[in-house]
Amino acid sequence: MDEDRIETRAVHGGERRPGPEGSVVYPIYQGTVYSVPSGTDYHDLRYIRLNSTPSQSYLHDKLAALEGAEAGLATASGMAAITTALHSVLRSGDHLLVGDCLYGGTHDFLTQHAADFGWTFTFIDPHRPETWEAALTAKTKAVLVESITNPLVRVGRLPEVAAFARANGLVSLIDNTFATPVNFRPVTAGFDLVLHSATKYLNGHSDIVAGAVVGDAEHVERARTTSNHFGGTLDPHAGFLLARGLKTLALRVRAQNENALRLAEFLADRPEVAEVNHPGLASHPDHQRASELFDGFGGMLSIRPAGGVSAAQKLIDAVRLPFDAPSLGGVESLITRPAATSHAGMSPQDRLALGVTDDLVRISVGVESPEDLVADFEQALGTL
Template identity: 45%
Template sequence: MNPENLKLNTICTHVGEVADRQFKGAVSPIYPATSYNFEGVDEKRYPRYFNTPNQQALTRKLAALEHAEAALIFSSGMAAICTSVLAFLQHGDHVVLQKALYGGTHNFVVNEFKRFGIEYSFTKGLEKKDFEAAIKENTKLIFIETPSNPLLHITDIKMVAALARANNIISVIDNTFASPVNQNPIAYGIDIVAHSATKYLGGHSDILAGAVCAKKEHIEKIASLGINLGGNLSDYTVWLLERSIKTLGLRVKAQNRNARKLAKYFSKNEAVSKVYYPGLKSHPGHELASTQMKGYGGMLSLELQPGIDMDHFLTSLSLIKPSMSLAGVESTISVSVRTSHALLSEEERKTQGISDRLLRLSVGIEDKRDLIADFEQAISKVRAKQI
């Protein structure tokens, strides 16, 4: 079965299965062993070496989804990102990072790079000239995130990949918000694709994991460092993640539809002052997103009108859960300055355009009419209290 000839939902369901040759079960069996025979075997297996049966099976599925040669699965999204970045850097190297990034990635760079003697620059914008201006003679890696967390900025993937290639620089993208359903950066020339698998790949708010997809040469280099850092994932969680990915295509497409409907609704609602969603024609990155994304994603952000008590609004919601993470089948909402970007200084958040009133909404698979009704009843409660 050649994954290149299979469609999305078939890849999600079948690629990377572990065959149950003993009992012929319909799902992959779990191999939880942490100790394997070393005599008379083709491969000496150990969980920290990323080579248990379940780990290897899952990485085949991930590689197929991202059209990559190989993949690795980690214990968290940040483990995947940090290991991948550090695998290609050493003392004296320089990294270019786009201006708008997930708070955890930003915090990792500004707080940890100095101890390794690694230099870094954040771009002033997201245009080609901004990336070109940030590149130095010792630049070894460019890191981007599109759509970005939490303002859904869109970065030109093909442009960044070409620029990196022309300067002999490794390109890395955080593809978490898009998921492999909506965006496949390797097709545009990106070297390494990272995911917080906690989000859409897991999809049920009960798995903590990370993933990296790339050509075999890069994956081997990342694995070499990963073995030393010990960021492997438990085979129990590996099995759960393989199970969850079976419905990835169905879930994400439903979330795409809901998010687009809600974004249009919020853009016309008098209680909302701003909406950030690349599926809206008013979004500055809409045209670019339309060329590199198959769907606009299930994430959107919004700001309520200044007169609306935001805390009362959050506590008044019934279906939509105020929650720190995202991309589950249930809709969740968070305040970026208190959660994903809490580790950034006020000035750093201001530079990225993240206001104190910014709400990040992860749209689930519920009926959109129920989600709209929940928003409206919460707004009504806030207004009733203010009268």
């Protein structure tokens, strides 16, 4: 299949032809017990915890096909994907370089637990390659960044990060949740491991929790072995729903790209809004880079109403279409204040250092009519 035809790969990538018993839709294999041929390696036993049952292998192939990768692994959550991947490449005494604007869960995991595993880490600015070498140590083993940061939707020097990692013998990891493989495929940019909270866009219907690790076969197999020992495995029913959601990923994300840009352009012209963050806007500091790297600017934006925290909460209360909820990437629009939800575990000082102010409002744009979304925000802004 053509590398650029993501719509076709989303539907047909990883599919079995013909399917079991001739089924077009791959079935759920709920069984935990399978016969074992003599001499089978432990990690090749067919067992749900070992990520090796037919349902899991099918899902892994679909995930890999979407990212253009050699292999894939599904996990029980996005954080399970991140922690499993990090544990697969870091040992006690190792050092990690990490982007300085992270999803709150990733930030909390590193700041609160890295020392427990004997890891050290240094925050780097993904926009300033000239500063990265100074952060290296003799024990640096990996670098982790996000394709589009949460919640300020910044886009770093991503190909340069991957090249820097290769030049210095580091494993490169990237959280591609916000961009999705529809808009950006990090493997082609040189990254070793691509991570997702599949709860979000990959599934797209706000009804499961899952994660994904994809990349070259060697690194994914190390991640699978780590996951097998830690037990953060995705169950077959959730895996079935994720595989089903993946088939419409390209259609959903294309619509969300268009809707988010339309809404961002509307909000940027409103006096009630002091700041709009969306990489599709020419005013965004990373607009040119995003235009060069991505096939779309994503369905996420964040804003700061002119009236501070009270105006932010009033806006959230006044909109009628978006749900006041902290997740993202579903077919329905969502709105939240990250300081009170996704980044609440961070200290106020750390949040402010990243630009996550108390009045910042994050919007995950769904697939509703763009005219209805704009009209809804227009009436909500009228209440401020």
